[in-house]
Amino acid sequence: MVSRVEHPAASYKKIFESVEELNEPIPAVITGVIPSWLGGSLLRMGPGLFEVGDEHFQHLFDGQALIHKFDLKNGQVTYYRKFIRTDAYVRAMTENRVVITEFGTAAYPDPCKNIFSRFFTYFRGIEVTDNCLVNVYPIGEDFYAVTETNYITKVDPDSLETLKKVDLCKYLSVNGVTAHPHTERDGTLYNIGNCFGKNMSLAYNIVKIPPVPKDKSDPIEKSQVLVQLPSSERLKPSYVHSFGMTDNYFVFVEQPVKINLLKFLSAWSFRGATYMDCFEPNASMGTWFHLASKEPAGYLSSHKFRTSAFNLFHHINAYEDEGFIVVDLCAWKGHEFVYNYLYLANVKEEWEEVKKAAARAPQPEEDRGKNLVSLSYTTATAVLHSDGTIWLEPEVLFSGPRQAFEFPQINYSKCCGKKYSFAYGLGLNHFIPDRIVKLNVQTKETWVWQEEDSYPSEPLFVPSPGATEEDDGVLLSIVVKPGAQRPGSLLVLDARNLTELARAEVNTIIPITLHGTYKP
Numbered sequence: 001m002v003s004r005v006e007h008p009a010a011s012y013k014k015i016f017e018s019v020e021e022l023n024e025p026i027p028a029v030i031t032g033v034i035p036s037w038l039g040g041s042l043l044r045m046g047p048g049l050f051e052v053g054d055e056h057f058q059h060l061f062d063g064q065a066l067i068h069k070f071d072l073k074n075g076q077v078t079y080y081r082k083f084i085r086t087d088a089y090v091r092a093m094t095e096n097r098v099v100i101t102e103f104g105t106a107a108y109p110d111p112c113k114n115i116f117s118r119f120f121t122y123f124r125g126i127e128v129t130d131n132c133l134v135n136v137y138p139i140g141e142d143f144y145a146v147t148e149t150n151y152i153t154k155v156d157p158d159s160l161e162t163l164k165k166v167d168l169c170k171y172l173s174v175n176g177v178t179a180h181p182h183t184e185r186d187g188t189l190y191n192i193g194n195c196f197g198k199n200m201s202l203a204y205n206i207v208k209i210p211p212v213p214k215d216k217s218d219p220i221e222k223s224q225v226l227v228q229l230p231s232s233e234r235l236k237p238s239y240v241h242s243f244g245m246t247d248n249y250f251v252f253v254e255q256p257v258k259i260n261l262l263k264f265l266s267a268w269s270f271r272g273a274t275y276m277d278c279f280e281p282n283a284s285m286g287t288w289f290h291l292a293s294k295e296p297a298g299y300l301s302s303h304k305f306r307t308s309a310f311n312l313f314h315h316i317n318a319y320e321d322e323g324f325i326v327v328d329l330c331a332w333k334g335h336e337f338v339y340n341y342l343y344l345a346n347v348k349e350e351w352e353e354v355k356k357a358a359a360r361a362p363q364p365e366e367d368r369g370k371n372l373v374s375l376s377y378t379t380a381t382a383v384l385h386s387d388g389t390i391w392l393e394p395e396v397l398f399s400g401p402r403q404a405f406e407f408p409q410i411n412y413s414k415c416c417g418k419k420y421s422f423a424y425g426l427g428l429n430h431f432i433p434d435r436i437v438k439l440n441v442q443t444k445e446t447w448v449w450q451e452e453d454s455y456p457s458e459p460l461f462v463p464s465p466g467a468t469e470e471d472d473g474v475l476l477s478i479v480v481k482p483g484a485q486r487p488g489s490l491l492v493l494d495a496r497n498l499t500e501l502a503r504a505e506v507n508t509i510i511p512i513t514l515h516g517t518y519k520p
């Protein structure tokens with residue numbers, strides 16, 4: 001699956017540019033045949049506004065949250081999008097400037113205010129962003145657009161209207177949770193987040209939101225902390241973007257990208273500080289794996305699993321087999337933070353510059369290990385050392401120079417936490433998304449969908465009704481082809497071999513989307 005594709009025209013810049021929301025859904029022009037059983041909505045989140053007034057957002061994860069929807073019904077498709085009315089968005093629109101500090105862009109006090117109110121603005125404390133550009137998923141019967149802070153935003157999945165802002169701190173002892181919860185068949189939802197505990201102690205809390213109660217009340221009100229995991233450093237928790245879940249265990253990977261809490265708490269009183277300024281690498285800790293049992297919930301503190309340094313954003317899947325826990329991840333070798341390379345100025349460079357920057361960044365490839373684990377199908381190793389630590393070496397499932405397999409998806413309803421064969425992902429070519437990949441995690445066989453000057457998004461797997469095979473279903477991805485007559489499209493691929501079944505094209509550019517949900 002190693003791509004040799006080049007992008008000299010740099011048309012990928014278009015997916016990092018602002019667009020307007022739509023007043024009503026627009027019909028798409030369909031080629032091919034959309035399976036008749038495929039009726040529902042593809043909901044996705046991403047940044048859609050990259051500047052306000054004369055101020056530009058700096059980082060890929062700063063643009064204001066835009067929700068996208070492709071509706072599929074009776075073989076017809078429409079496309080719709082709306083900006084989420086977060087406080088960050090509404091206040092930016094009202095004041096025509098960045099009002100709330102984003103991940104990599106600082107807000108400055110209003111220059112029109114007098115010196116006293118500007119002074120007090122500095123000391124009002126941290127105004128945490130609610131810019132929910134990362135993902136949208138259901139909690140009970142409701143849908144929420146989310147980032148990684150304590151604020152999540154309830155949205156109407158039909159009209160895309162913003163309904164209400166919810167502060168998770170009211171219900172849970174966390175400073176934020178990931179945008180990648182796990183959901184069980186009955187609707188129970190698990191997530192993980194940093195918690196700056198008592199006496200400045202730090203921990204990661206795994207939290208649980210139950211299914212909708214019989215009285216139909218809001219399940220978020222019944223949230224609870226299930227288990228607490230310790231931080232390797234007292235004042236520096238690691239950045240956490242996702243976690244793994246098997247039938248009986250939670251898997252938390254503590255990566256060497258640290259949040260310096262002192263910097264975090266003090267940085268905000270200085271002009272121009274952002275979340276990005278509070279991260280720092282730990283060059284000596286490597287990467288720590290933590291396990292917690294689900295039932296009864298408890299941290300397994302006697303197990304000290306360690307491996308060499310990598311950045312981790314996305315778990316692919318984890319499962320138990322013959323007494324082992326197999327954990328599949330998208331890893332980036334090294335301790336330097338990959339997000340340092342995702343400033344908009346970098347990803348909007350000309351192609352040769354994009355390639356040079358990606359060559360300096362942590363690499364998605366890994367080295368091969370020795371076969372000491374007794375599972376017949378893996379070369380991954382786990383070696384017990386005299387100090388009680390267990391040193392892990394991975395088996396590399398895919399590796400290519402500056403070619404990442406990222407934004408992984410699986411047949412979630414069938415395979416989450418279970419032994420499985422197929423992962424689907426977005427192929428990043430020097431950070432530019434330019435192909436869709438299917439990977440057989442057992443045999444390492446790959447399949448690729450790729451088209452010239454086309455930039456796809458994370459492919460979501462939708463199973464065929466009554467399917468018995470793991471890969472019997474379709475992949476849905478938003479593809480942007482900037483030079484085309486109808487540059488935005490919904491692509492429907494046969495998940496068995498990545499052949500195109502249909503595409504539904506609209507006459508608008510669709511900016512980059514990060515994650516989303518298919519609502520049947």
Ligand SMILES: CCCCCCCCCCCCCCCC(=O)OC/C=C(C)/C=C/C=C(C)/C=C/C1=C(C)CCCC1(C)C
Binds near residue numbers: 406457
């Ligand atoms: C789709 C194509 C992408 C093209 C480029 C991608 C390059 C790929 C690099 C690897 C994959 C990265 C995946 C990341 C995906 C993502 O969605 O990230 C978005 C994350 C955001 C917006 C995180 C925001 C987090 C915040 C504001 C956290 C705040 C906090 C702290 C830092 C400390 C604790 C408190 C608090 C407030 C929670």
Ligand SMILES: [Fe+2]
Binds near residue numbers: 179180313515
């Ligand atoms: Fe993510």
